[in-house]
Amino acid sequence: MLIAGEKRTTIWPDAEGKGVLILDQTRLPHRIETVLLRDLDDAARAIKDMLVRGAPLIGVTAAYGVALAMRADASDAGLAKARETLRQTRPTAVNLAWALEQIGQFLSQMPEELRREAAFTFAKHLAEKDIACNSAIGDNGLAIFRDLARKREGKPLRILTHCNAGWLATVDWGTATAPIYKAQQAGIPLHVFVDETRPRNQGAFLTAFELGQQGVSHDLIVDNAGGHLMQHGEVDVCIVGADRIAANGDACNKIGTYLKALAAKDCGVPFYVAAPVSTFDFALEKGSLIPIEERVQDEVTHMSGEAASGDIVTVRVAPKTTSARNPGFDVTPARLVSGIITEKGVFAANTDALKALG
């Protein structure tokens, strides 16, 4: 997708072979900066400190992290260490474990001396596959948006999304945003309500930024506004991404997603989850088994942004003595999900329907 009119992806191998380049998402939208990952520790830190984030991108970065690790130590022990180091970075998005399993299986079957080169080729393949999956999710979601847009008789289709399941959360296209970009390309008029997504404001910082760069009409809303807008008939459809989907269709996504799904159900607004098959965890029967990342209190008690001086600053928004809880994700029960849009088609959120993917 575009930044300042230039086509970009979120991660790419450095042309001089020094490592892997990423867009630093802790600096967006105020600064557009790339960071070079040179080794395993750089890759692990980039995921842990959320320079890259979003389930599919975390997975691809982990695969590149293994490739970087192979440059230093391509032995079985080196491979095991790389997988374990990366696995421990963030607990909820299953794409991380999925990507580590894929590249681990692939490399463990070949002689050590071939692993260095092959690991990069494989990571690149996963990155390309991610783009293709998201594009297909876009096409499958477009069919849904087309139907909904017909009822709007030329007026913009009003879409609500939470967090950033955009191209910045993947290698390109995004999951929840892919149908939005495909609809835009198809000339369907649309308008997106972007939840700010406290505490880290991925909606305000990232989704609003990328939609703006793509010229998609949108409004930023506070996290608590969605229910009100739905009650007043101002939202035609909700679409979100996912970090892990259980076998029964319970979908784990950024904290606050569940409340949007409840409001959508109450107001008769369709609620779709868009995710690649790599986001499914068929080993988990139901969503309550998904590990939920608990993040630091500072993210809640403080906020960051660009000051009038142009400096990026962090300010305290809570009393100094106030403690905070900060679960990073919640689980939307399958009964609240109208359908799961994958690269293989749109599926009902229930164990029987999803068996086709497992």
Ligand code: MRU
């Ligand atoms: O904590 P984050 O920013 O990694 O959380 C991201 C989300 O919850 C996304 O909605 C999800 O990963 C889907 S990304 C296509």
